[in-house]
Amino acid sequence: MNKAFIKITGLILLLVCIYYLGQNIIFASRYHEYFFISIPATGSMLTLICGIFTLIFFPKHTDNLGWILLGIAMVLALLSGGVIFQTTSLWNFFVAFSALSVGYKLLNEGRLL
Template structure:
């Protein structure tokens, strides 16, 4: 019971950290007059979808190809100019990143080694 509770706390900490860190990232989309200007945005969506599907459903068959697709999708999002990064305080970044790190450590090992 105790190990399951620690994993639950780790999951909650991980999600809280991602939530607070993700509040300062805004994804936008715009209407392009010509189809070739929207190719990076469409490519990023398709690459992220294909990467997630290959990691979730076809992990054994695709190997690291899903991670490659996710990386390509993230790079194309930044190239399309559809990401706005708002300023954040150092304290907010520290707390959210620490929450992500501690939550991940709880999920993997169930304890923190200092």
């Protein structure tokens, strides 16, 4: 098969995973009267932006710094209380995890086995 077709298929499967997992996650924001209450939410957005910027523009110079910043952003988002997880069915989780696994393998290696 054509390598471009395999990579596009892997990317589509990754997008399917994001769709299935993203259906049950709600991001909420609130107005706080005092500035120090919203520090985790603000910090999560700033570290998320810095992590994405680092991964895109300096992938070889910063090694794992971008991934560390993305991990910190996820922890701060959970601490801020602005992320609400709804229940998901086992079928949706299975489809999302399968699409993630197969899509990642196709995108990176171009083959399944």
